[in-house]
Amino acid sequence: MSGRQVGTRFLEGEGADEFMAAFKRAVVPADRRAAARDVLPPVVLLAEGGESGEGDGGGEDPGGRAHRAMRGLERCLRRERGGKLVPYAALGAAEAARAVRGRRPLTLAVGQRLCEDVPPRTGRLRLPDFQLMRDVVECALEQGPGAQSLTGEQMRDRCYEGRRRRSPVLRALWQLGGGDPPTVQSPAQGPGWLALALAAVARPAFQVLPRWWWARRCTRRLLWSGTTGWFADWRGSGHGRRSEEFFESAAQLVELPAPEGERQDESEAGHGPEGEEWLSTVEQLLLRALLADLKATAGPGRVSPWRRRRATRFTVLLELGADGGSGDPAARFLSAYGTAAEELECAATVVVATGPAGVVVPGERCARLSDAATALDHATGAPEGGLEPLLAPLVPLPPGVRSGTAPRSGPVSPRDFRMGPVAEVVLEGVALVAVLGVLGAWLIPMTMGGEDESCLGGASGGPLSGRAELGATPPRQQYEAAALMIEEENKRVDEAVLRRGAEARTVVHIGAEVAKDQEGQRYNGAVPELRGIALAQRALNDEARNDSQKVWLRVRMLNGGEGYKDAERRARQVVEEAGRKGSGIIGVVAFSQSLKQTQAAVRELGRAKIPMVGTTATADAMNVSPYYRRVAPTNSREARIEADFAHRGNIMDGGSGGCSPAEAAVVVQDPADLYSKEIGNFFAEQFGGDWSKLEYSPGGRSGGASESGAPGAGGNRVTHEDSIKDVADAVCERIKAQPRTVLYWASRAREFTAFLDVFGDDTSCEGRKLTVLGGNELTTAALSGEYEARPWLRLYHTAHVLPAGHPRGSDVTQEFNAEYAAAFGAKDLWRNDGRAALAHDAMQLMAAAANEAFASTGDVERSNVQISLDNGISKEGASGYLDFGRGAKVSRDKPLVILHHTAKGSEPVLFCGSFAQNTGRVERWGPKGEFACPKDG
Structure with missing residues (x-):
């Protein structure tokens, strides 16, 4: 896309180019689903003071450089000749001053700016919750401090009046109902019987009923709904039908405090402690409404061509005042934003604020702009520890260096659609008519034959997998046998290092406590997980023996205790050992269960930047670190x-x-x-x-x-x-x-x-x-x-795997099943369970990253292993095709199988996903393949 070059010299400091690149990736994410998944922390750029000199940074005050930085970021979001490239709101010192004078929350201006001058071909930005809350706040401001409180009905009527002004349909219905009631200035005209008829029929039908229905929908959406009821969640009132309507609660919430003392008049209301508390409350109210609307609006739609073009995040640029105190509207906005975005899990916004270094803004301080760039790039999910701003320094340029030289980056570049949305709607309509015609010709004969009522899986079953055997060997003995396989393989690695000078590294396995009794094996996966790791280690070292470009692997076994109660302690032990020189630890393969204990262990290892690959833990909530991946499908x-x-x-x-x-x-x-x-x-x-x-x-x-x-x-x-x-x-x-x-x-x-x-x-x-x-x-x-x-x-x-012998299994799957059967028996309890296959694939993924790092750099350190994982790895696995794209934490279309349990065994009745790279992708299920497999995301 053409456009004037906008240099990064308006951002001064170490890592300015990296920050600009990360900022653009955040505004226009490569993965369209990121705008609905990855919650980004706000960034505050603090301009430090400079010494007098010839450069732009030398004689310019920090406030001026902060303003220049905000305007430079704004230029990146606009076209060369005006018009927005992405939806954004930029508010400087003038807007903040107007907010202070009018005692108005800054979110009002942010929402208004986002709706103005939207990027072309993206449709009108509709913010129903924000517009409703704006009307509520405006009613309170019009009422004034110390005035009689509005009732729920009065608040409803005034807000409906604002909604009616924005809706042509509601205005038409209002006029059909007789319009506004007569007043002294505009008395009623016409015969009395007409007024009576209007009062008896038209007004209830066209005025009262639409207003009642609108108010009920607002209450249902904001108080009763478990998905859109953010207002009820914020107020802690819970969900469900109750006597209190939304407008009753809103009228009490936004009531302006009365001025204190006789010397304080109405113009001073809103500047005292109670006024600041009121402003903070309505700021949170408006911001939650705005984020809820933006979250629902973000991301491209599948039907509307206008929504399909919304592939960017909404951006907010702010300029902090000199002190950044509680009276600064921008600082108040940042304080409310962190809590609101975290609670609503809103990933649709990017917030960047600028200001002098002396402002008081709580947050996580970054030493360089590149650190803030890394945090933006690795933001995933919704943080549980709070969404604090990232404080990054803007360091002035040295004397003699001019800021306008060597422009380095242009505007952001969202995807440009060649066809207009109207033309696309026409083509979609023609295609839809054609598809409906074909479907009608196909479905009508099928419906004539009656509905299929055959039971999925059969009435008595037709199993493809045989009955598993619990076995007579005690669980502890089985576990020790698998551990012995690993110890013998570790000795083999040591011999290869001594005799050949082979390159060897260590992978740590944090496993669960083995079942205490024979019956407990039904509910415990410690044995098959260790077996899968043992088989993978042996196969990987065989490959390293034949290929000098591959790394030999030791396995360090640690017991996480019963129910993983010691998982966090074991993680700290790994961090301590990995920090010792020459430890050789390149990563951790672990966690067969999704528990709060294993989640805490992932955080502990992630803080130490140790790569992790999970085995059978499936919870999405386990993804609390950019250093964690898993081979199992997510919950x-x-x-x-x-x-x-x-x-x-x-x-x-x-x-x-x-x-x-x-x-x-x-x-x-x-x-x-x-x-x-x-x-x-x-x-x-x-x-x-x-x-x-x-x-x-x-x-x-x-x-x-x-x-x-x-x-x-x-x-x-x-x-x-x-x-x-x-x-x-x-x-x-x-x-x-x-x-x-x-x-x-x-x-x-x-x-x-x-x-x-x-x-x-x-x-x-x-x-x-x-x-x-x-x-x-x-x-x-x-x-x-x-x-x-x-x-x-x-x-x-x-x-997570097909039964052994199923024809859909890949060559790698069949080879693994044969090796497992040879080592542990064809009727072993866990052969068809999948735990061993997933542990095997987790080890394979870690080894592939280590081999890639060794082949490309010759240095098998944890940082290089993590880079290999971040760059993406794809390979055949025992549990299906492992397809980790760049930055992916979960394999794409990971196989999932649903089994029907019968007395003779379990038969697969649904299997979806990528079982092999070329021919193993299954996209339909059902007795006749009539249903499409749900897609990821």
């Missing part, structure tokens, strides 16, 4: 596929030989368990419609359990149960009320066994059909026959 992907499976698949057995999709869902989750709480919430969100949640924490663990609540919008509700018997009774009541209810088990497998023992004998649902959909947590127990002898149970559960 969000799994829940999306499972919800689609429940909605479309014939899984509900009606008892008459036929099946149908689920019409309702009840989710059982443990709020104290990171994995359970997250995947349960994801499934309920993706399932939509009629769902309810039952929260149960074994042993009375606390974890933010919800109180029993009344049904919310759509009949959905969350209740907390005190025992597994209460859970079984509650599930039974849901099924009796709606027989086509699927039970989604998000809790752990051990509790599921206890639930089945109670449900079949001790509830009023004895003999009723029960359809259960569960995650990979249930797979090992199901494959071992734990849930047999229950003819009333229809169980579907997920796995």
Whole structure:
């Protein structure tokens, strides 16, 4: 895209070019989904004072250089001859001064600027929540301090008047209803019977009813909804139908404080402590409304060609005052922004402020501009520790250096569409008509033949995988045998180093405590994970023996304790060992479970910049460090596929030989368990419609359990149960009320066994059909026959690999299955579970990064290994194709399998994802392939 060159000399300091590049990547992300996923911290550029001299930085005061920096950033967001390239709002000292004089929050000006002069071909920016809250605040300002408080009805009427002025439809309805009521200045005209008719019919139909419906929608959206009810979350009032309307709460919230004392008149209201508190409150109100709207608007749409062109973030540029105190509108905006963006998880905005170095702004100080650039590039997800500003210095140029020389970077470059949106709509309409015609010709004959009611997976099953054997060998002995394989391989590495001078490095494995008894193996993945690592280490060292450009690998085994209680302590131990000279540690392969303990360990290792590859931990919340990747599919992907499976698949057995999709869902989750709480919430969100949640924490663990609540919008509700018997009774009541209810088990497998023992004998649902959909947590127990002898149970559960011998498996998968069978037996309990394959692939991914670093630089240090991981790695794996693009934390389209549990074994009824690079991509599922697999993101 053509445009005048804008130099980076308006940014002075070490790393200015890196910061400009990171700023542009943040405004125009390469991955369009980043604007809906990666929350960016605000950046404050502080101009330090300079010495007098000839350069631009020498004689210029810090405030002037801060202003020049903000205007330079603004020029990067505009075209050469005017017009915006991206939606942004730039507010300098003049706007801040107007906000102070008018006692108005700065967010009002930010929202107005974003709506003005929007980039072409992106459509009008609609901000319904922000416009509503703006009307609420304007009503309070018009009312004035110390005036009589507005009632909920008065606030509703005034806000509806503002909404009516912006809507041609509402204005037309208002006129059909008789217009504004007559006043002394404009008395009513016409015969009395016409006025009576208008009052009796037209006014209720065209004025009262639309206003009532609009107010009800506002209350439902902001107070009752669990997805858009940010106002209720902020006020801590909870969700659900209640007597209090939104406008009653808003009128009380924004009421202006009365002036104190007789010497303070109305013009001084808003400048005292109570006025500053009021301004802070309404700033938070308006900012949350604005961020909620921008979050819903951000990202390209799939239908609207205008929304499709919105591939950039919304940018806010601010200029701080000289002191940056509480009275500075820009500082108040920054203070409110951090909390609001974190709570709303709004990734749609980029905020940059400039000011002199003396301003008082709390935040994380960066030594250089390049440090702030790195933080922007590696921002992922929504931070849990707070969204504090990044404070970066603007260091003045040395004397004799002019700021206008050698321009280095031009404007941002969003994607330019060749075709206009109107032309695209016309083409889409023509294509839609053609597609509908083809679909109609295909669907009409199919619907004539009747609806398919065959049960997905068959009535009695047709398993492709045989029954697994629990085995007689004690768990500790199996674990020690796998550990012995690794120790022998470590000795082999030491011999290669001594005899050949081979290059060798160490990978640390932090594993879970092995099961204490034979029965505990059904619920414990410590043994297969260690086996997968042992097999991978042996294969990788065989490759290194034959190729001098590959690295030999040792494995350092650490025990994370029962339930990973020692995971964080082990992480600190790894950090200490890695810091010693000559340790050889290049990374960590670990974490088979998503727990708060393992999440804390990831943070600890990430702070030390140690690369990590997770094995079977699936929670999205584990991604708390840019140094962490995982080979298992995420909870969000799994829940999306499972919800689609429940909605479309014939899984509900009606008892008459036929099946149908689920019409309702009840989710059982443990709020104290990171994995359970997250995947349960994801499934309920993706399932939509009629769902309810039952929260149960074994042993009375606390974890933010919800109180029993009344049904919310759509009949959905969350209740907390005190025992597994209460859970079984509650599930039974849901099924009796709606027989086509699927039970989604998000809790752990051990509790599921206890639930089945109670449900079949001790509830009023004895003999009723029960359809259960569960995650990979249930797979090992199901494959071992734990849930047999229950003819009333229809169980579907997920796995991360296809059963051994399935024709869709790649050559690498079949080779791994053969090696595993040769080492541990063809009927081993974990051969079809996937834990060993995922651990094998995690080790392979770490080795691929080490080999890439060795081949390209000859230096196998942790930093080079991390660079290789960041650059992206793709290779065939035992669990499917590993496709890590540049900066990706999860493999693209990671395979997921849903198995139907039968007495003879488990059969796959759905498998989606990339099982091999060329021929192994599965995009449809169903008996006839009639359903499309849900995509990532």
